[in-house]
Amino acid sequence: MKKKTYEGYTYVDGGVCAAKGFVANGINCGLNSDKNKNDLGMVYSSTVCNAAAVYTQNKVKGAPILVTKEHLKATGGKAMAVVVNSKNANTCNADGVEKAERICELAADALGIDADMIINASTGVIGQIIPIEPFEEHMKELAGGLSADGNDKAANAIMTTDTVDKQVAVEFILGGKTCRLGGMAKGSGMIHPNMATTLNFITTDVAISADMIQKALSEIVKITYNCLSIDGDTSTNDTLSVMANGLAGNEEIVTENDDYAIFKKALYIVMECMTMMLASDGEGASKMLECTVSGAPDQDTAIIVAKSIIRSPLTKCAMFGEDANWGRILCAIGYAEADFDIDKVDVDLESEKGIVEVCRNGSGIPFSEEKASEVLSEDDIYINVNLNQGEASAKAWGCDLTYDYVKINGDYRS
Amino acid sequence: MKKKTYEGYTYVDGGVCAAKGFVANGINCGLNSDKNKNDLGMVYSSTVCNAAAVYTQNKVKGAPILVTKEHLKATGGKAMAVVVNSKNANTCNADGVEKAERICELAADALGIDADMIINASTGVIGQIIPIEPFEEHMKELAGGLSADGNDKAANAIMTTDTVDKQVAVEFILGGKTCRLGGMAKGSGMIHPNMATTLNFITTDVAISADMIQKALSEIVKITYNCLSIDGDTSTNDTLSVMANGLAGNEEIVTENDDYAIFKKALYIVMECMTMMLASDGEGASKMLECTVSGAPDQDTAIIVAKSIIRSPLTKCAMFGEDANWGRILCAIGYAEADFDIDKVDVDLESEKGIVEVCRNGSGIPFSEEKASEVLSEDDIYINVNLNQGEASAKAWGCDLTYDYVKINGDYRS
Numbered sequence: 023m024k025k026k027t028y029e030g031y032t033y034v035d036g037g038v039c040a041a042k043g044f045v046a047n048g049i050n051c052g053l054n055s056d057k058n059k060n061d062l063g064m065v066y067s068s069t070v071c072n073a074a075a076v077y078t079q080n081k082v083k084g085a086p087i088l089v090t091k092e093h094l095k096a097t098g099g100k101a102m103a104v105v106v107n108s109k110n111a112n113t114c115n116a117d118g119v120e121k122a123e124r125i126c127e128l129a130a131d132a133l134g135i136d137a138d139m140i141i142n143a144s145t146g147v148i149g150q151i152i153p154i155e156p157f158e159e160h161m162k163e164l165a166g167g168l169s170a171d172g173n174d175k176a177a178n179a180i181m182t183t184d185t186v187d188k189q190v191a192v193e194f195i196l197g198g199k200t201c202r203l204g205g206m207a208k209g210s211g212m213i214h215p216n217m218a219t220t221l222n223f224i225t226t227d228v229a230i231s232a233d234m235i236q237k238a239l240s241e242i243v244k245i246t247y248n249c250l251s252i253d254g255d256t257s258t259n260d261t262l263s264v265m266a267n268g269l270a271g272n273e274e275i276v277t278e279n280d281d282y283a284i285f286k287k288a289l290y291i292v293m294e295c296m297t298m299m300l301a302s303d304g305e306g307a308s309k310m311l312e313c314t315v316s317g318a319p320d321q322d323t324a325i326i327v328a329k330s331i332i333r334s335p336l337t338k339c340a341m342f343g344e345d346a347n348w349g350r351i352l353c354a355i356g357y358a359e360a361d362f363d364i365d366k367v368d369v370d371l372e373s374e375k376g377i378v379e380v381c382r383n384g385s386g387i388p389f390s391e392e393k394a395s396e397v398l399s400e401d402d403i404y405i406n407v408n409l410n411q412g413e414a415s416a417k418a419w420g421c422d423l424t425y426d427y428v429k430i431n432g433d434y435r436s
Numbered sequence: 437m438k439k440k441t442y443e444g445y446t447y448v449d450g451g452v453c454a455a456k457g458f459v460a461n462g463i464n465c466g467l468n469s470d471k472n473k474n475d476l477g478m479v480y481s482s483t484v485c486n487a488a489a490v491y492t493q494n495k496v497k498g499a500p501i502l503v504t505k506e507h508l509k510a511t512g513g514k515a516m517a518v519v520v521n522s523k524n525a526n527t528c529n530a531d532g533v534e535k536a537e538r539i540c541e542l543a544a545d546a547l548g549i550d551a552d553m554i555i556n557a558s559t560g561v562i563g564q565i566i567p568i569e570p571f572e573e574h575m576k577e578l579a580g581g582l583s584a585d586g587n588d589k590a591a592n593a594i595m596t597t598d599t600v601d602k603q604v605a606v607e608f609i610l611g612g613k614t615c616r617l618g619g620m621a622k623g624s625g626m627i628h629p630n631m632a633t634t635l636n637f638i639t640t641d642v643a644i645s646a647d648m649i650q651k652a653l654s655e656i657v658k659i660t661y662n663c664l665s666i667d668g669d670t671s672t673n674d675t676l677s678v679m680a681n682g683l684a685g686n687e688e689i690v691t692e693n694d695d696y697a698i699f700k701k702a703l704y705i706v707m708e709c710m711t712m713m714l715a716s717d718g719e720g721a722s723k724m725l726e727c728t729v730s731g732a733p734d735q736d737t738a739i740i741v742a743k744s745i746i747r748s749p750l751t752k753c754a755m756f757g758e759d760a761n762w763g764r765i766l767c768a769i770g771y772a773e774a775d776f777d778i779d780k781v782d783v784d785l786e787s788e789k790g791i792v793e794v795c796r797n798g799s800g801i802p803f804s805e806e807k808a809s810e811v812l813s814e815d816d817i818y819i820n821v822n823l824n825q826g827e828a829s830a831k832a833w834g835c836d837l838t839y840d841y842v843k844i845n846g847d848y849r850s
Contacts, residue, residue, distance in 0.1 A: 347561075
């Protein structure tokens with residue numbers, strides 16, 4: 023997947039540890055029988071952070087979400103650490119909340135902080151009782167190993183069916199100070215976010231109030247993660263948190279000023295990039311799909327149409343087969359639940375190999391199948407739709423539907 | 437797939453020819469290069485029929501739908517014949533309506549009737565110009581071969597990626613007369629109906645007004661075809677028509693009397709059975725899934741929850757893997773867009789091998805994995821959900837998601 027370039031923002035290494043003052047670690051505590059795979063991760067800032075989060079809108083919510091919400095409410099948007107495990111979602115268990123609270127207490131003890139300073143998250147199989155012993159036995163080891171280059175270990179700990187870890191960070195100037203914002207994400211299947219997605223943890227050294235983080239986060243999640251669909255299944259454990267410790271030394275952002283715009287753009291870049299990483303590594307994916315809908319009467323219509331295309335199993339299969347079967351794209355545009363005139367729609371298929379125009383004014387036009395096959399042979403495919411009835415636009419991301427998706431999910435639990 | 441039994445209704449052979457006075461035929465006219473596969477079908481009643489139809493709600497509509505709507509409007513709900521082709525959907529073509537009208541004229545000429553007495557439908561690839569020559573050259577042959585046992589040939593003509601044809605008919609007593617109602621359906625992929633589905637043609641010798649057919653059809657389509665999802669893609673060409681020629685000799689049904697109730701039940705049985713046939717033969721399907729949601733506050737909630745489960749790719753993959761991963765079912769219940777309390781939900785998995793209780797009050801309960809594997813080894817799987825917060829219920833149907841779905845759709849056009 024090719025990262026996009028944005029003027030004034032430079033990609034840097036380090037993920038959640040890229041920003042000043044953040045340390046991380048990841049270990050295998052025994053939830054995962056593969057000792058080479060981490061299953062417990064931690065991110066920590068010794069300086070108290072302003073924090074905000076968004077969560078799944080699924081009625082079934084993982085117990086960690088209920089506990090994290092309570093913590094952020096109790097502290098008025100403050101946090102110092104994330105503790106997160108994979109392999110077990112701690113969801114649909116009668117004792118889930120009790121266990122999540124216990125995990126936070128263990129982490130708080132190991133760090134010498136209050137339990138309500140902890141953001142907790144879990145991912146994995148739904149509906150299996152989570153054993154507490156691995157946490158009791160390994161939490162001190164986890165906290166003891168925190169380091170400024172522990173981001174890889176933490177990113178590994180949150181992976182489930184992911185084939186690669188997802189980390190990104192950018193450096194930028196804000197209020198005369200060099201700032202950084204970075205994060206890590208997991209997710210591969212059960213991805214069709216609604217107000218949040220998968221597990222994502224973002225850290226920054228920018229000084230900004232919790233309210234302003236929440237505002238930026240809510241706006242950007244709508245046009246990044248919420249425009250991602252791997253399979254149409256909205257997870258029960260989606261959590262995305264942002265922690266800002268202020269160590270960059272800029273004047274704290276408390277209004278929508280120029281500094282806020284710079285911060286918001288950094289957040290957008292990191293979230294867009296992680297969205298694309300998640301799409302590229304969708305379960306079984308061989309191709310990343312980015313659909314841009316322009317010429318829409320309003321942004322919501324553009325989003326609805328773009329997501330409808332990205333979600334269409336038949337379109338996804340056609341992309342896997344490198345088949346320019348654009349009728350399926352038009353079909354998915356046609357059943358999108360929005361109000362627009364289908365007879366004005368243009369569709370192009372694009373990749374690094376070029377552009378093929380396949381549909382004008384809702385009807386097919388002659389095109390070279392040879393050229394189309396060449397364009398669709400690339401790993402990153404761009405589906406460009408112009409509704410030709412307005413000025414608004416939006417993007418959505420996803421991946422092709424392959425044999426491997428079925429293979430991975432035909433027997434996930436074993 | 438096991439047909440359900442209903443007292444007072446007996447399954448009979450004959451499909452669209454089961455009812456008195458209906459003849460049918462199917463031929464290969466050259467749209468399909470496989471000469472052993474029919475691609476053009478016809479159903480005809482020499483007695484004028486009262487008729488009604490429902491169509492796709494996709495904004496992209498096949499040209500035949502536009503033409504058929506005009507015809508039924510012009511005649512005030514009368515029809516004598518269906519002419520239908522596979523291999524080309526005649527959709528997203530600039531000259532589509534003109535071609536569909538020409539096809540109706542050719543059929544009308546061959547039958548010696550008015551063109552507006554024709555119901556036209558097409559299915560196949562979207563966005564390819566439909567050649568008119570095969571229709572011009574073969575329409576007389578098609579009409580000349582109409583016979584009272586031509587239902588198999590017609591049912592073959594509408595198949596696309598279907599592996600078996602779908603025909604069903606029932607016999608019943610209404611107003612002291614022996615009546616029949618039967619039909620044929622096609623459809624395998626691009627099935628997620630919204631107010632109609634796929635191609636379905638139903639015939640009956642019951643005497644009933646067009647208005648009363650439309651009323652029964654609209655009510656039943658909501659709880660049968662519209663509760664079917666193979667892949668979440670709503671087709672552009674969905675058409676379901678009912679033709680009633682009155683040859684059974686009953687007093688014409690013009691109000692909601694007892695005879696109407698008997699007719700409506702016959703229509704339900706045939707439509708439910710064809711829905712299940714479509715689900716069983718969903719593209720790549722190895723299992724038919726029937727989800728029953730009971731204890732709902734209202735029917736719409738029950739339908740929304742049942743369809744959410746049936747559509748979930750992760751649930752579908754788990755069924756393919758014969759894996760009792762019920763957390764995915766609860767996840768799909770949780771993101772259903774309806775208002776209810778998730779903490780009261782019970783889930784059972786059932787087949788001819790027995791029942792396994794997997795979830796009570798929204799949380800997992802211990803169950804035998806061995807027993808679950810045995811239950812899920814069957815071809816027809818029943819997912820039973822009780823919301824425990826009302827009296828309403830509904831069913832939805834679908835199939836598992838398999839390697840073959842991807843294979844079939846990775847390169848459908850070639």
